[in-house]
Amino acid sequence: MGRFINPFTDWGFKQIFGREITKDLLISFLNDLFDGKHHVTDLTFLDKEQLPEAKDMRGVVYDIYCKTADGKNVIVEMQNRYQEYFLDRSLFYAARSVVGQSQKGLWDYSLVPVYTICFMNYGEGKDTPHKFRTDVALTDIDSGELFSDKLHFIYLMLPLFKKEEEECENDFERWIYVLNNMNTFDRMPFLAKNAVFKKLAEIADVNTLTQAEKEKYDESLKIMRDAYATYKTAKNIGREEGVREGRAQGIKEGIKAGRAEECRGMAIKMKQNGLDIMLISQITGLSEEEINQLN
Template sequence: MCIINPRVDFAFKKLFGSEENKDLLMSLINAIVSEEDRVADIELKNPYNLADYQAGKISILDIKAKSEKGRWYNIEMQISEDYYFDKRAIYYWAKLVTEQLSEGMMFKELKKTISINILDFNFVPDIDEFHNIYKIINTATGKDDKLHDVFELHYIELRKFTKTGAQIVTALDRWSTFLTKAHQLDKHKIPKELAEDNAIVKAVSAVDRMFDEEERRIYEVRMQALADVESKIASAMDKGLELGEEEGRAEGLYEAKTQIALKLHASGADRDEIANITGLSESEIQQIVQKR
């Protein structure tokens, strides 16, 4: 059985963001995007590097890649519930666009930039479908009119994925099963609906042997930090519900995130790390630190 949870962002980054596993990342991307945006090769722009995470620093957990066609992809795994993730997703998409321009490109050379957000919580309201795609469209026609086609954003909500057995037919079904059921998978007895996919077989085999002692320590620290966040958020939500007001619930949740941010700041965490753990924006973190 897989003892490493691939939904924890640090594990996700090593599994899909390492040079030796580029084939897994390409398989994941191709399972999500349209046929025209599928990749035959990619260049990792921020590959996994243990040195980036030494001394408990967890600050570079999204995966940035550029395809052979010039398209850019940002892939992020988010395990902690964040009511404002839509704003964060747009921010990270915009950052990747800005990075393209910082290479000296002209506006006309901007390439399509696709943001893929895999969430371990429900986020898109009133929709049961677990994969939702957002583009910029003309509200009069309901079409993109071939304008503003550099923007595309995907949400994969794993909590909404409920397929089992014969229902698992697409590559995205198989990857979603892997991410949600890894703890139940045995590399010697992989279910037939997954065993037909070589990328899934490789991922199942890779998960439990991919950490050395130092990496496992960092993984466990990350797991503890996420558990601490979840506990504080749950307490804040309970407090808000006791007040019987949505406003009280939101205030309690924000206060919990504020306390976690201050604790992380005091321990030496940088703003990117604090943002990744709490879901707060960098400007919010700056205001919180300055006020205290």
Template sequence: MRYLDPKADLTFKKVFGEHPDLVISLLNALLPFEKPEEEIAEIEYLTPELMPETPLKKNSIVDVRCKDKMGRQFLVEMQMLWSPAFMQRVLFNASKAYVRQLGGRESKYELLQPVYSLNLVNDIFLPDVPEAYHDYKIVQVEHTDKVIEGLRFIFVELPKFKPQDFKGKKMAVLWLRYLTEIDEHTRQAPKELLENPEICKAVTQIEESAFSDAQLWWYDDFWDAVRVENTLISDALREGMEQGIQQGIQQGIQQGIQQGMQQGMQKGIEQGLQEGRQEGLEKGIQQGIRQGNIQNARGMKSEGIPAEIIAKITGLTRDEVEKL
């Protein structure tokens, strides 16, 4: 048996955008519902296209958008590559879905229902945080138990997923294993996944034989686009790093020269003043300046600056610089 990767645009929308029972199972498994009565029992699919307020703004399209009988809305996104703009788009989409609930002048704010945004990210965007699951909500800074209800954002970094981090959440583990363990190289789906009816159905939906030749072409085209985007991001990061290194080296040299000159001048003046007390103020200052030039020359020489340039800057001869 050959399978397609469930994270691809074609397969993800087929599994979760065409089968209400599967998206309900996914949402109940990964959303932070604290009570059984909060879980979703039935959903209605909504158009994934969030229309703009004005014709000057572009539409925004999510992978799956639905609501339950209570009117709560759920936005589900599968993101292959991370960018800071994605989080802003998630905030925009959820806010727009929340505001759109007020249809006319008679609408009342107290009728607004929560919007949950579930975002599955096949990339790492918080490298300094070990957890894969991130729950965002609007809280008071001083007292985080004080919450403004309405918007809830869940992000899951799929590359960080470890089953042991989801103890007691069997369905969450099964769904995340489904998304991370099955791809084009899979010939036999894991037994634990096939033993669960919902996951087994989702596995069946991504069998290669279930797709037409045209769909398989779109599938390959999707991965080509992902690879191109990944290359562009990698090239941009590498170019940025190279520029940063060059700027760092230049700044380091400049700072080293300035620091060396300041230290050398200070040391030279101090030494000159000390000698001036013995041999005369004028002679001491001159000697101090010369010592400062010598210290400066040593500092510049240690930075690899050519001797002829050091000589021009400090007034020392080239022989004197080379003997330092």
């Protein structure tokens, strides 16, 4: 175990990016992420729990939800394990942020942009991106031009970032390298490159945590490890059950096919003997259309 906390635990992630005292770290990361396309000067943390508009609707709880000084809504999510519909979930979360902008009374439907940034700390799944960074926006299909600036998604597949310390060319890459490896470090790299990594080292140093913070971190670390162990076990069991179910299903399909062929044979004989189509259908379970197609 290294000197610094694991940033991918729920507590560790919010310790680094989700507090008023450390919001300059989040601002620095966002500016490096946006790479000059947008510049965040300040931000305000919003209520992470968004209650549903009706009792039968589902609320959402964001990992980090904030508004920049120029009015953009920013959602930051950390996902440690594969979830089949995680991309759909990110769309749902963004949509809730859009719907939450509605106003009572007269309103012209003017919206502020919503940016959803997803750290995806796993490397498998049929519907996950196959490159480290994927930027998504509403564009015209034919021209590729931006159609609306109100919805943006940035997906970061962390295991697909393969650069080593000396290969990182800018502060964004340095951020990703540090987050990917921080819990193994005995020293924080890049201290001479950017003062933000010095503050990160101070915030994330396990030795500087209070006893209460240490207990919260240990509990969060245990939850992450237990969840991973449960996921691995379920995955292995699912693979074994899949093999058994596949064999059983093959047997069932064979029996089903045999019975269906037998019913078609009976139907042909009854049809040759002039029995009514509706009666044949009742006896064999075949549809009238199937019977009419039999020769």
